[in-house]
Amino acid sequence: MAASAGPEIERLIALLAKLPGLGPRSARRSALALLKRRDQLLVPLAQAMTAAAEQVKTCSICGSLDSTDPCSVCSDRTRDGxxxxxxxxxxxxxxxxxxxxxxxxxxxxxxxxxxxxxxxxxxxxxxxxxxxxxxxxxxxxxxxxxxxxxxxxxxxxxxxxxxxxxxxxxxLARGVPVGGELDWLDDGTIAQALRARRPA
Amino acid sequence: MAASAGPEIERLIALLAKLPGLGPRSARRSALALLKRRDQLLVPLAQAMTAAAEQVKTCSICGSLDSTDPCSVCSDRTRDGxxxxxxxxxxxxxxxxxxxxxxxxxxxxxxxxxxxxxxxxxxxxxxxxxxxxxxxxxxxxxxxxxxxxxxxxxxxxxxxxxxxxxxxxxxLARGVPVGGELDWLDDGTIAQALRARRPA
CATH class of the missing domain: 3.40.1360.10 (Dna Topoisomerase Vi A Subunit; Chain: A, domain 2)
Structure with missing residues (x-):
């Protein structure tokens, strides 16, 4: 890890490195960025994490995550049931x-x-x-x-x-994504889009 | 952002997206990973951040970050001053x-x-x-x-x-990095390594 940093920094880096998409190197960069912007980023993020850990629930109906249970989608009466x-x-x-x-x-x-x-x-x-x-x-x-x-x-x-x-x-339908160039698509997608072709 | 998630999740994603190397998409992935591993990752990381915000100081001698001031390097008497x-x-x-x-x-x-x-x-x-x-x-x-x-x-x-x-x-010397294949090095590095050549 950082070798000559204190235990707090070491622990912060070790935990940040467990986030998806972050490795040891980017975790060190993130830790430094957090410590440089202590009041604008580090403290607010710590508070946001504590709040999320306390407030966010799993919806007992659909299994989604939200501050309320049932979640906002399940309790929205304008939704088509x-x-x-x-x-x-x-x-x-x-x-x-x-x-x-x-x-x-x-x-x-x-x-x-x-x-x-x-x-x-x-x-x-x-x-x-x-x-x-x-x-x-x-x-x-x-x-x-x-x-x-x-x-x-x-x-x-x-x-x-x-x-x-x-x-x-x-x-869900399979086919060419919006903006998809045929040149860049894999053969399986092209084959499926061809099989499921529709009148233009 | 996540549109149908509560304000706590939205805020968590918005702050995570400010970390270097994370964008909106990877911030959403990170937020989900944190919420799925609440006791193993989210709570410890929030605590580690709070501890870092409180404990980590800037060394008044060298400007490094550490839990102590002077930092562990500056206060290490075995170091060559x-x-x-x-x-x-x-x-x-x-x-x-x-x-x-x-x-x-x-x-x-x-x-x-x-x-x-x-x-x-x-x-x-x-x-x-x-x-x-x-x-x-x-x-x-x-x-x-x-x-x-x-x-x-x-x-x-x-x-x-x-x-x-x-x-x-x-x-610091400029030259071919350890493990560096000449084929993959830029011209500037090769030119500098050549100018600074040494007896083998």
């Missing part, structure tokens, strides 16, 4: 909310099935999903899972489990 | 200490001269450096400044200012 969008993690929910076009509700799965990591359905919020989908209110379950092997395995499994609920099960 | 190494920032001091081969003392300049940013000698710890170098104890001042235009301008200026003190002024 007939649409239920399944995401892997809260990050996916945030991404869809930034898009701004979805007005239904969510269900955070808490991960994906993974044979490699030995993660089965019992470690995900599958039972809660089936119960919500079968409550009668939900008309369509949209699977917004990543286009990876684990994501598609999970989608396949969920589609089977949800068949009994009577809700329609759909997936 | 005849050698004084000038670094731009604390990060440079840490890098030299990790190297482990330097046993002299340091002087943190607090920046570099920059015509572009309008930073003159009065905003750096130049006066303190000249005073320390002229105290009689210092035999050699080693300029460990970056090999950039600003770094070399600063080194040139310091060499002139330090001429009156009687201490010898040296710079």
């Amino acid at each position: 007939a649409l239920l969008c399944v995401v892997e993690e809260v990050g996916g929910l945030w991404a869809l909310e930034r898009g701004g076009s979805y007005r239904g509700r969510y269900h955070v799965l808490g991960g994906l099935l993974s044979a490699l990591d030995g993660r089965g359905p019992e470690s995900l919020r599958v039972g809660e999903l089936v119960a919500r989908a079968g409550s009668g209110e939900v008309r369509e379950v949209i699977l917004a899972l990543p286009a990876t092997v684990d994501g598609q395995t999970t989608a396949h499994y969920l589609a089977e489990r949800l068949a009994q609920t009577g809700a329609a099960v759909t997936s | 005849a050698l004084l190494c000038v670094v731009e920032e604390v990060g440079g001091l840490w890098a030299l200490e990790r190297g482990g081969s330097y046993r002299g003392r340091y002087h943190v300049l607090g920046g570099l001269l920059s015509a572009l940013d309008g930073r003159g000698p009065e905003s750096l710890r130049v006066g303190e450096l000249v005073a320390r170098a002229g105290s009689g104890e210092v035999r050699e001042v080693i300029l460990a400044l970056p090999a950039t235009v600003d770094g070399q301008t600063t080194a040139h200026y310091l060499a002139e200012r330090l001429a009156q003190t009687g201490a010898a002024v040296t710079s």
Whole structure:
């Protein structure tokens, strides 16, 4: 680590290095930046972390993170309760909310099935999903899972489990992303976009 | 930002995004990682930051950061007080200490001269450096400044200012870094390594 810095700095660097995207070198840079801007950044960030640790709750309905339980999406009565969008993690929910076009509700799965990591359905919020989908209110379950092997395995499994609920099960469309140059796209995406072609 | 998360999460993301190397996207990932590992990471990091904000001081002699003032290097009597190494920032001091081969003392300049940013000698710890170098104890001042235009301008200026003190002024050697393939080195480094060639 920093070798000649005090134990407080060493500990700060060691913990910062555990953040995703930061390694030992960038953790040292971050620690220095924090210590240089003590009143503008270090103290406010410490307070924001303490506040988040105390205030942020997991929504008992959808599994999202928010200051309130139920979360702001679940308690928003203008939302369409007939649409239920399944995401892997809260990050996916945030991404869809930034898009701004979805007005239904969510269900955070808490991960994906993974044979490699030995993660089965019992470690995900599958039972809660089936119960919500079968409550009668939900008309369509949209699977917004990543286009990876684990994501598609999970989608396949969920589609089977949800068949009994009577809700329609759909997936996000695959195709060319907005602004996507064909030259830069992988072959799998081009093949899928071609198969799913539509009248212009 | 995250749109549908509470104010605590929004604030946490906004502050994390100010760390060097983190942008809005990686700040969101970091916030989620922190909230998922609340007791193992979020709370300890908040405490480490609070402790650092309270305990870490700027050394009144060399300008380094440490839990004590004077810092552990300045108060280490086994260090060679005849050698004084000038670094731009604390990060440079840490890098030299990790190297482990330097046993002299340091002087943190607090920046570099920059015509572009309008930073003159009065905003750096130049006066303190000249005073320390002229105290009689210092035999050699080693300029460990970056090999950039600003770094070399600063080194040139310091060499002139330090001429009156009687201490010898040296710079870090320029050349091929350890493990450096000639193929991958820039032309300037190769030219300097060639000019400064030594008997094998």
